[in-house]
Amino acid sequence: MQPHIYEKQLKIPHYLGDRYRRITLPHLMNVLIEVSGEQTEEIGALSVREHGLSWVIIQYDLEIHRIPKTDEMIKVKTFAREYNRIFSYREFEVYDENDQLIVYVMTVFALINTNRKLSKISPEIVEGYGSTENRRIKRMPKPEVPKNIETAQHRKIQVGYFDIDTNFHANNSTYFIWMLEALSDDFLATHEPIHGNIVFEKEVHIGEEVDSYTELATNEEGQLISRHQIQVNDTVKCTGTFTWKES
Amino acid sequence: MQPHIYEKQLKIPHYLGDRYRRITLPHLMNVLIEVSGEQTEEIGALSVREHGLSWVIIQYDLEIHRIPKTDEMIKVKTFAREYNRIFSYREFEVYDENDQLIVYVMTVFALINTNRKLSKISPEIVEGYGSTENRRIKRMPKPEVPKNIETAQHRKIQVGYFDIDTNFHANNSTYFIWMLEALSDDFLATHEPIHGNIVFEKEVHIGEEVDSYTELATNEEGQLISRHQIQVNDTVKCTGTFTWKES
Structure with a gap:
């Protein structure tokens, strides 16, 4: 199955930038998550909220070739290629005006219920995203943490x-x-x-x-x-x- | 002289909102200032930066009938009706989809040079905005401050x-x-x-x-x-x- 690809062009407002007119990482993440929300709206996905569920983000893995500048036109592509019982994997690609990939982000989402406990991801929930079930859980690398909190x-x-x-x-x-x-x-x-x-x-x-x-x-x-x-x-x-x- | 009115429609992204899905005041100010920057670009105003000058905001006076919600379509109108040697007065009007005025903001700008000293506002600088010179300085109310810092x-x-x-x-x-x-x-x-x-x-x-x-x-x-x-x-x-x- 091919995933549904959602694409959005946008100009980065100045207020999302730092003193050097680069979009800040927290705002870049905000923009990407907003675009994935637009995909959910466009495909009319089943509302997890109405089922007492919420998507939560578990992990981000970012490859940054160049940080987009404020006032720059970028194109964001997002798709959710694979899922398993516990995780959904959503990818983001950010392109510049020359169609160069400048940022790539893999995100891991999970579903939680109103008790904040993990809930199984069913095929109905990911319907419309064109996600393929792959029972094998992707091995994402873990971050390194400070070796010595006292001197950090x-x-x-x-x-x-x-x-x-x-x-x-x-x-x-x-x-x-x-x-x-x-x-x-x-x-x-x-x-x-x-x-x-x-x-x-x-x-x-x-x-x-x-x-x-x-x-x-x-x-x-x-x-x-x-x-x-x-x-x-x-x-x-x-x-x-x-x-x-x-x- | 009639001021040049710049108008922009926009949908408020979720990441500009608080937990109750209202745009936060700091982000509302960011959005308005961004729109005024677009007016400056559209009219091709003289670049104050190239003259070693910067606009700084001195004062905001906001009337809020209703705070716009995230995902809501709003229309922002902005214009700079009057200026004097020291201040330029820029107004913002925010309308909802029913064309109801929901927020009105008066802002006072001043020009500073690279030494951070006030610089005179010349007619060339405000050309294009359709601003009228009014030598009388507007009396803006001053904020009340805490009467007792110790107990504040x-x-x-x-x-x-x-x-x-x-x-x-x-x-x-x-x-x-x-x-x-x-x-x-x-x-x-x-x-x-x-x-x-x-x-x-x-x-x-x-x-x-x-x-x-x-x-x-x-x-x-x-x-x-x-x-x-x-x-x-x-x-x-x-x-x-x-x-x-x-x-």
């Missing part, structure tokens, strides 16, 4: 009203802000991510105090990486690894 | 990478987050602003620690108001007053 760079953040989305917990894109800002302004001003791997472990709620830990290291290929862990009290909420180049 | 509600915020825009200081919309989150989540979840008056006094920079103070009170009309003051160390950066109704 640390930022403490108070979760605020504007961090919370319609699920009444912190929006996934907010975790990017928490992870990245722990790296310091100087670092972010002089480096660009070329890869990211983020796993969402648990929800973060209003009023909680987030501890964001990060540690810089070099991987086997000699690339600069940052390892991240987000905690509330001692519970791990999110882990991530980014690979960097100087900008 | 207080939130401390560390300015982060993602708060900073292309001017290399905190984006104006970020001040809204700082002001409003000092009111507490419970308050924001149960109240909606119907009026806002915000004055930007000084820039906030990366790495600074922001103190956001707020105090609730009742105005002469018996309406619930919040008084706000944003400080870094003891310098006032921004003041604001919002009027609220229960939602």
